[in-house]
Amino acid sequence: MGTQLGDLNNHLFAQLERMARDDMTPEEIEREVKRADAIVGISEQIVRTADTRLKAAKLYADHGDKLLPHLPLIGKSEP
Numbered sequence: 699m700g701t702q703l704g705d706l707n708n709h710l711f712a713q714l715e716r717m718a719r720d721d722m723t724p725e726e727i728e729r730e731v732k733r734a735d736a737i738v739g740i741s742e743q744i745v746r747t748a749d750t751r752l753k754a755a756k757l758y759a760d761h762g763d764k765l766l767p768h769l770p771l772i773g774k775s776e777p
Contacts, residue, residue: 706744713737 700708717730757765 703744703748706741709737710741 713730713734717727717734722730
C-alpha cells in the first residue's frame, strides 16, 4: 500500500469496484458499506492534511521567509 495521494485515489476506485459487484450477499454488502465508510473517513483526513500543506506552501510562495517562524515545518522533514 502506497502513501501518495494517487495511491489514495486507487484505493477509492478499488472500493467502488468492490461495491459494484452484483453477486454480493447482504452480509458482504454490509461489510463493504462499513469498509467504505471507514475509507471515506480516513480519506477526508488525508485530503484535509494535504490541503493544509498546500495552503502553507502557497503562503510561503506568496510571502517568503518572513512567514517561516509561523510555519516551522516548511522545508523540514517531520519527526
